[in-house]
Amino acid sequence: MDKKQPEKIKCKNCNKEIDPDEFLINFNICPNCGYHGYVGAMKRIQITSDEGSFNEMAQDLNSVDFLNFYDLKSYSSRLTEARLKSGLNEAIVVGDARINGFRTSLGVMDFSFMGGSMGSVVGEKIKILADYSIANKLPLIIFCASGGARMQEGIISLMQMAKTVSCINRLRENKIPYICLITNPTTGGVSASFATVADIIISEPGTLFCFAGPRVVEQTIKKAVPPDFGSAERNLRNGQVDMIVERKDIKDILARLLKLFKN
């Protein structure tokens, strides 16, 4: 066995050296300042759901390069790279899970797959999850992490905003509770569709959550934006989210909410 100690890493926020083992075990939260580092979909599922309770659905859906979209690389090769990099098929993982014993439909987006962008597969998986929620009368929980619509699918990615909202509309008609968790970052087409039509919106601390990102806004208004632009704290103050909850407490809050909805 290799006895080499893992190298020390620095916190992106407080810049202090932190023990990588402690960081990993602590759900990627800086033990020093509490900064919430990024966690991928699989780790998020482990943190949020009861051990061994998650059953993935629709894992065989894959994106296709129907526009033959080519910038510096083709969309197909970007997809292949994203699969290798993230170890996932697409930017969202969906399934059936238990949270402190409560059965739910759970969807978790992964920013490491092409910036968590929403294309046809993300839209379809959300539809499958919503249909499953309605058929089994299960509350829906989605963790968002997305840069927005997936440009490489052109107009069809814009249509996924409509598609997902339509699914949530049917969920609402069936009186199924829907809780959305905003994680860093959540912007663009995901912000302006299924994320913001949730019954309850919870944000992790320090999360960027907006429609147009800070750089786009600065370009439009030709002025610097305040440092807290789009932050969870600013969104709470502006009435855009219900609460800010630290990563370690999210599972508990979800369970408490599920209990209230179970009336």
Place this chain on the structure above:
Amino acid sequence: MDLNEIKEIPKNYFKETLRSFFKLEKLKRISHFSGVHFNDAEKELAKKIENYKKVEKEAIKTWKIVELSRNENRPHTPDYISNIFEDFIELSGDRQTAEDKSITAGLGKINGATVAVIGHNKGKDIKERVEFNFGMSMPQGYRKSQRVMQLAGRFGFPIITFIDTPGAYAALEAEDSGQASAIAKSLLTMFELEVPVIVVLIGEGGSGGALALAIGNYVMMLENSTYSVISPEGCAAILWNDPSGSKLAARALKLTSRSLLHMGVIDRIIFEPLGGAQTDPVRMVRILKRYIVLALDKFKNTDGKQLKEQRAQKFETMGFLAESSQDLFSDK
């Protein structure tokens, strides 16, 4: 093959092609000594260059449409409203904080029946364009449209929308007052409606700001209008970090009426007078009126629940997927 041929290909593909060219030249030199031939590699490069030239031709064609869609002399929402509907009365305000003039809304009559009309308004001259923020809406604009849509829904009035916006306004105030949730709420509101919704893309269909008025039972698009997830300029800036790639981006995004019909995103193309709608606005308005009447007729006998279901079906089936159980991570 020589360097001059490469010079003609689009700037954004230039570097990559140049690299292949020099690689090939090097291979040729090696082949000279080793006797190995590289005909295939040369053919492939020639094919690549041919393709890039084709791409550029298409890009120029698409760009003409982008420019037409933004032409200031095209008829705008007020031109259609005043010439298609009788007894039109404009309604203002979101009843919460503001009146956003980038969206015009109101009630009017067509063929004797009351309808609600909502459309982006870019303004007709400089003064208006500034006042209407070039058709880029704040959350208050989307909230006004939701209010009028709900009113129409309650009274059973069909809704006609005109899409013509570069996109939602990207500004600090817009973000602070909930731009994302305003757009999402507009989508939700449109899916709840139990009246016919007829959508017409008349100019620029920019991203979420366009979609916020575009959830229709029937979606029509003027020949030279565009509809896209991102502006070509924005797309080029992200992909090539260079706005000069806008034409290539416009082509890649497939934002023309023809491509959109082909993908099933719109139901009908409305052809414009030769040279574009701006050459004969009066005729354009007259033609569009005919199609709006036809579209309304289509849904005359459909009941509310069915209308809602048809709309949900239409949008929930959009997407291109592949289902495969093959192991994507296996080495090939």
